[in-house]
Amino acid sequence: MTTVAVLIDHRAGVVTRPALEALTLARSLGTPVAVWLGERPSADAAALLGDYGATEVRAVEADARLSAHAATALGAASEDADVVVVISTFVTKEIVTRLAMATGAGVVVDAAGAAMVDGRVETVQTVFAATWNVRTRIESARAIVGIRPNTTQAVPADAAAAATLVPITVELPEIRERVTHVEPGEADEGVPLAEAPVVVSGGRGTGGDYTLVTELAELLGGAVGASRDATDEGWISHEHMVGQTGTTVTPALYVAAGISGAVHHRGGMQASGTIVSINMDPDAPIFEISDFGVVGSLFDVIPQAIERIKEHRAG
Numbered sequence: 001m002t003t004v005a006v007l008i009d010h011r012a013g014v015v016t017r018p019a020l021e022a023l024t025l026a027r028s029l030g031t032p033v034a035v036w037l038g039e040r041p042s043a044d045a046a047a048l049l050g051d052y053g054a055t056e057v058r059a060v061e062a063d064a065r066l067s068a069h070a071a072t073a074l075g076a077a078s079e080d081a082d083v084v085v086v087i088s089t090f091v092t093k094e095i096v097t098r099l100a101m102a103t104g105a106g107v108v109v110d111a112a113g114a115a116m117v118d119g120r121v122e123t124v125q126t127v128f129a130a131t132w133n134v135r136t137r138i139e140s141a142r143a144i145v146g147i148r149p150n151t152t153q154a155v156p157a158d159a160a161a162a163a164t165l166v167p168i169t170v171e172l173p174e175i176r177e178r179v180t181h182v183e184p185g186e187a188d189e190g191v192p193l194a195e196a197p198v199v200v201s202g203g204r205g206t207g208g209d210y211t212l213v214t215e216l217a218e219l220l221g222g223a224v225g226a227s228r229d230a231t232d233e234g235w236i237s238h239e240h241m242v243g244q245t246g247t248t249v250t251p252a253l254y255v256a257a258g259i260s261g262a263v264h265h266r267g268g269m270q271a272s273g274t275i276v277s278i279n280m281d282p283d284a285p286i287f288e289i290s291d292f293g294v295v296g297s298l299f300d301v302i303p304q305a306i307e308r309i310k311e312h313r314a315g
């Protein structure tokens with residue numbers, strides 16, 4: 001039996017959708033056990049993890065805000081696991097790198113998928129600004145996979161699993177850093193950019209007016225993205241920047257409005273499922289990587305798209 005430990009992403013005790021995606025992937029690799037760091041999960045949270053196949057919820061009630069501590073806690077809760085799955089984020093990439101160093105496991109982050117092939121984990125991922133697809137086989141007995149949000153569809157298990165709560169006690173190592181204060185940055189309401197299933201981004205072509213981009217994003221239940229030129233202009237905050245120096249996104253749908261498609265921008269969105277672009281310039285490079293392109297002003301095109309979507313939903 002292959003045991004797959006899944007580090008559960010949660011916000012103040014609420015399980016995130018990417019965590020359910022990770023559990024769904026884990027079921028295809030073996031038997032999932034959930035690893036929960038922080039205050040104990042609620043009964044509802046544990047039941048939800050069971051719905052997605054977690055046979056156990058291993059809860060480490062320790063302050064694991066530093067990656068060194070989180071790696072120790074995850075290691076203690078996944079000692080018997082053949083595979084460890086996390087959702088790839090800035091934070092988890094540091095945690096799993098530490099865990100891999102400590103355990104000698106093979107690690108792949110930013111994977112877009114993983115499968116068990118002849119008893120070893122194989123991953124797929126895009127690299128070099130999504131210009132290459134790479135398949136990697138982890139040869140070590142223990143594998144760690146960081147999976148990108150939105151690359152697996154979260155589907156509940158056919159039959160809910162027990163999700164038995166197993167408290168794990170762990171001695172966290174003395175280290176030279178200490179967290180004295182944590183204050184979340186200003187975050188918009190709604191889905192975080194990196195996890196959003198739909199991203200609608202506006203660039204210099206918006207001229208600084210994000211009303212339509214925001215309206216379309218909200219209508220589609222997505223997040224608002226931006227090019228660096230737009231954030232540098234101060235039209236929208238840097239947290240919205242998509243690209244090489246911004247956030248890498250892999251939504252099912254990416255809409256680029258008034259964005260030329262510079263290589264630095266493409267690097268952060270090229271692996272999206274479907275790319276739709278709106279640009280006045282028919283030769284804009286963004287069209288080279290778009291599944292669907294509209295030549296026109298976003299100020300004409302987006303209102304029509306909004307109207308059609310509303311009409312379609314109405315009936």
Ligand SMILES: Cc1cc2nc3c(=O)[nH]c(=O)nc-3n(C[C@H](O)[C@H](O)[C@H](O)COP(=O)(O)OP(=O)(O)OC[C@H]3O[C@@H](n4cnc5c(N)ncnc54)[C@H](O)[C@@H]3O)c2cc1C
Pocket residue numbers: 202203204205206226227228229230241242243244245246247257258259260261262263264265268278279280281284296297298299
């Ligand atoms: C080291 C480095 C790192 C970088 N990292 C990033 C990064 O992470 N992310 C990023 O985005 N950029 C990054 N950049 C900047 C990048 O190279 C581009 O300059 C930037 O992406 C361009 O932004 P833009 O497409 O909004 O602007 P532009 O290139 O000026 O394109 C604007 C587009 O809008 C179109 N347009 C104008 N009006 C309209 C309208 N009304 N309707 C529809 N279309 C219209 C134009 O035809 C044009 O194609 C980086 C650059 C460097 C050097």
